[in-house]
Amino acid sequence: MNEDEFQKQLEAIFDETDLRQEDRKLWHDRLDNAGEHIHKIFVDVFGGDRGLLLFFTGNIRKRIDANGDRVKLDEIAEEEKTYFAGLMKGNE
Amino acid sequence: MENNFNFNTIKSVDGDRSEETSEQTISLPQAAERLHGRVVYTPEGTALSLREAPGFESAGMDEDGVEQKYPQTVEGLISYVRDINPDGDIESVLADLERLVSEYDAMPHEETLAGDMDIHDETMSVEAHDDIPHTGLRAFLDKHPRAEKYIMATVLALSTLPAGGVKTAQAGGIKLFAPTAYEQRDHRVSHYDMNDFDGAYRDARGRAQEWMRRKDAAADNIVEAVQSLQIAENAYNRNIRYLLGKYDSRLADIYSTYNDRLSLEHDTVRKNAVREEWKRAMLAERSKASEGISRMENDVRSLQSDMLRFMDQSSIHSGSGGLQRLVMNFEYNLQRVDALNKASADDARQHLYQELERYGFKSAQPVAPLRSVGLDASRDGGPSSLLASKSVVRPASVPRPSGPSSEHANDHITNASDQRLFDSLR
Known part of the structure; x- marks a missing residue:
C-alpha cells in the first residue's frame, strides 16, 4: 500500500466514522510517519469497524486530557475493560 | 486485585536483589526481558509477583530452573500493552506481543495452568478462558478476531502517548497480529x-x-x-x-x-x-x-x-x-x-x-x-x-x-x- 493509497483509505475510514476534524488530525499525527506496516494495521483494525475507531479516538482524547492524573487514568482503564468485556460478549 | 503495575516505573525486578529500591525507568526491551524475572515493584514500591498480575501465569520452569511467566490471556496481553506504554514504539510492542504469544504457546501447558483461573478480574472473564490453556493464545486470537483487533487498536492508540507521532517502523515480519486479507486467507488454507x-x-x-x-x-x-x-x-x-x-x-x-x-x-x-x-x-x-x-x-x-x-x-x-x-x-x-x-x-x-x-x-x-x-x-x-x-x-x-x-x-x-x-x- 503506497502513501497515496493509504491516505485515501484513511480518509474513507474517517468519513464512514464521521470523525471530527480535530480527531482526524489526532490520528494523522500518529500515523503520517509511521510506515507502511503500521498503516496496514490501522486499515485492518479500523476499516469497517466504526465503533472500535470511535472508542479508541475518545480513549486517546481522554488520556491526553488526563495529563497523567492517576485517578483519571484508572477510570479510563476501567472504561477500556468494560468496553472489551462488552466486545467479547458481542455487545459493542 | 492490584492492577496498576507499570513496567515504565519498575524499580527493581530481580527477586534476588529485592532490597534495591533506586528509581529507574527502564526501556521496553529491558521491561520485556525482565518479564522473565520473579518480582516486579509497583510505583508505590509494593512487591508484586508476576503471578499476581492480571493475566500473567507461570508456564513452568525453563531448563535453568527459572520460572517463566507470560501473559496467558487476552487480559494479560492488554495489561501488557497498557502498562509498558507510552514509551514503547509500536513495532517493539508488536514484536514483544508476538514473542510472548509464541513463547507461551510453546510451553508445556498441561502441567501448569489447569484450575488457576481465579485470579482474573471478573469483568475480564471472557468466555475463552477455558480454551486458552488447551489451545494456546494464538488459537484463541484466531478464534476471537475482535479480541485481536482490540489489542492492536490498544497498541495503535497508546503506543505513541504522550509524545505524538510514532517512530518510523524498521522491524518487519510481524505478521500474526497484523494479518492482511491475504494472510487471513492463509490462516484458513x-x-x-x-x-x-x-x-x-x-x-x-x-x-x-x-x-x-x-x-x-x-x-x-x-x-x-x-x-x-x-x-x-x-x-x-x-x-x-x-x-x-x-x-x-x-x-x-x-x-x-x-x-x-x-x-x-x-x-x-x-x-x-x-x-x-x-x-x-x-x-x-x-x-x-x-x-x-x-x-x-x-x-x-x-x-x-x-x-x-x-x-x-x-x-x-x-x-x-x-x-x-x-x-x-x-x-x-x-x-x-x-x-x-x-x-x-x-x-x-x-x-x-x-x-x-x-x-x-x-x-x-x-x-x-x-x-x-x-x-x-x-x-x-x-x-x-x-x-x-x-x-x-x-x-x-x-x-x-x-x-x-x-x-x-x-x-x-x-x-x-x-x-x-x-x-x-x-
Missing part, C-alpha cells in the same frame, strides 16, 4: 496450496483430462487436450513462481524478525531461546513449503500418467510434438522446483550461518553461495523456451518420468547438513 490460489491450472487440467478420456474423434481430442494442457502448463508455471517467491519472502520475514529480536537480547540464555525459536520457525516454514511442493508433484505426476496413457492409447507416433513437449515441460518443471527448493534451503542456511558468526558462533560448514544452482523464481521463459527449440520425438516406449518424488522433496527439507547446522545452534 495451506499457505502453499496451489489449487487454492490459482484455479486456472485446476480448470485447464480438468478439461484436458476430460478430452483425453474421450474415445471418439481422437484427432480432435488431441488438439483440445493439448490446448488445455498448454493453458494448464502456463498456470502451473505461475504457481511455481508464486510458491517459490512466497517461500523466499517468508524466509526473509523470518530472518528479519529473529534478527531484530536477537539484537534486543543481551543474555546468552535468552539469545539461545530466540535461536531455538528461529530454528523452529524456519523448519516449520520449510515443512509447509515442502508439503506444497509435494502436492504439486503428486498432482502433476497424475496428470503426466494420464498424458502418457493417452498417447499410448491414441497410438501417437508423429505430429504430436506438442503433447510430447508438454510431458517433458511438466517434467522439467518438477526438476526446476526441486532445484529451487534446494536453493531456498541454501538461502536459509546462509541466513543462519551469518547469524551464528555475528554472535560469535563458529560455522559448522562453509556458506553456500546464494542461488548456487543459478535458478531464480522470478525468471521467466524457462521450460517452454528451452524445450520448444528441441526436436521432440516420442520414443518407442515412453518411460515414466524420473523426476523428484515427494519423498525426495522432503529430504531436502530435513537433510543431514541442515540437521548439523541446527544442531550447532543448540
Whole structure:
C-alpha cells in the first residue's frame, strides 16, 4: 500500500466514522510517519469497524486530557475493560 | 486485585536483589526481558509477583530452573500493552506481543495452568478462558478476531502517548497480529496450496483430462487436450513462481524478525531461546513449503500418467510434438522446483550461518553461495523456451518420468547438513 493509497483509505475510514476534524488530525499525527506496516494495521483494525475507531479516538482524547492524573487514568482503564468485556460478549 | 503495575516505573525486578529500591525507568526491551524475572515493584514500591498480575501465569520452569511467566490471556496481553506504554514504539510492542504469544504457546501447558483461573478480574472473564490453556493464545486470537483487533487498536492508540507521532517502523515480519486479507486467507488454507490460489491450472487440467478420456474423434481430442494442457502448463508455471517467491519472502520475514529480536537480547540464555525459536520457525516454514511442493508433484505426476496413457492409447507416433513437449515441460518443471527448493534451503542456511558468526558462533560448514544452482523464481521463459527449440520425438516406449518424488522433496527439507547446522545452534 503506497502513501497515496493509504491516505485515501484513511480518509474513507474517517468519513464512514464521521470523525471530527480535530480527531482526524489526532490520528494523522500518529500515523503520517509511521510506515507502511503500521498503516496496514490501522486499515485492518479500523476499516469497517466504526465503533472500535470511535472508542479508541475518545480513549486517546481522554488520556491526553488526563495529563497523567492517576485517578483519571484508572477510570479510563476501567472504561477500556468494560468496553472489551462488552466486545467479547458481542455487545459493542 | 492490584492492577496498576507499570513496567515504565519498575524499580527493581530481580527477586534476588529485592532490597534495591533506586528509581529507574527502564526501556521496553529491558521491561520485556525482565518479564522473565520473579518480582516486579509497583510505583508505590509494593512487591508484586508476576503471578499476581492480571493475566500473567507461570508456564513452568525453563531448563535453568527459572520460572517463566507470560501473559496467558487476552487480559494479560492488554495489561501488557497498557502498562509498558507510552514509551514503547509500536513495532517493539508488536514484536514483544508476538514473542510472548509464541513463547507461551510453546510451553508445556498441561502441567501448569489447569484450575488457576481465579485470579482474573471478573469483568475480564471472557468466555475463552477455558480454551486458552488447551489451545494456546494464538488459537484463541484466531478464534476471537475482535479480541485481536482490540489489542492492536490498544497498541495503535497508546503506543505513541504522550509524545505524538510514532517512530518510523524498521522491524518487519510481524505478521500474526497484523494479518492482511491475504494472510487471513492463509490462516484458513495451506499457505502453499496451489489449487487454492490459482484455479486456472485446476480448470485447464480438468478439461484436458476430460478430452483425453474421450474415445471418439481422437484427432480432435488431441488438439483440445493439448490446448488445455498448454493453458494448464502456463498456470502451473505461475504457481511455481508464486510458491517459490512466497517461500523466499517468508524466509526473509523470518530472518528479519529473529534478527531484530536477537539484537534486543543481551543474555546468552535468552539469545539461545530466540535461536531455538528461529530454528523452529524456519523448519516449520520449510515443512509447509515442502508439503506444497509435494502436492504439486503428486498432482502433476497424475496428470503426466494420464498424458502418457493417452498417447499410448491414441497410438501417437508423429505430429504430436506438442503433447510430447508438454510431458517433458511438466517434467522439467518438477526438476526446476526441486532445484529451487534446494536453493531456498541454501538461502536459509546462509541466513543462519551469518547469524551464528555475528554472535560469535563458529560455522559448522562453509556458506553456500546464494542461488548456487543459478535458478531464480522470478525468471521467466524457462521450460517452454528451452524445450520448444528441441526436436521432440516420442520414443518407442515412453518411460515414466524420473523426476523428484515427494519423498525426495522432503529430504531436502530435513537433510543431514541442515540437521548439523541446527544442531550447532543448540
